[in-house]
Amino acid sequence: MKKEAELLEIINNSTLTKEQKNIWGNAVSEVDDETATLLIEAIGADEKALEVLTFNLEGKYEELSE
Numbered sequence: 001m002k003k004e005a006e007l008l009e010i011i012n013n014s015t016l017t018k019e020q021k022n023i024w025g026n027a028v029s030e031v032d033d034e035t036a037t038l039l040i041e042a043i044g045a046d047e048k049a050l051e052v053l054t055f056n057l058e059g060k061y062e063e064l065s066e
Helices: 002-011 018-028 033-043 047-057 061-065
Strands: none
Touching: 002 018, 002 033, 018 047, 033 047
């Protein structure tokens, strides 16, 4: 649970839109600490990594590669 809270803090402090933050909030509630840890490591302090993961989460990966 602690890692989920840490991940949510990263998400909430990001420049994502409110809708994107809500999507992440729903997704984070479904992950375990191990997955949350992996996401935290993937995102780190890199806003671009968060954006890429968000596009994937929203099912918009094709838009990103255009």
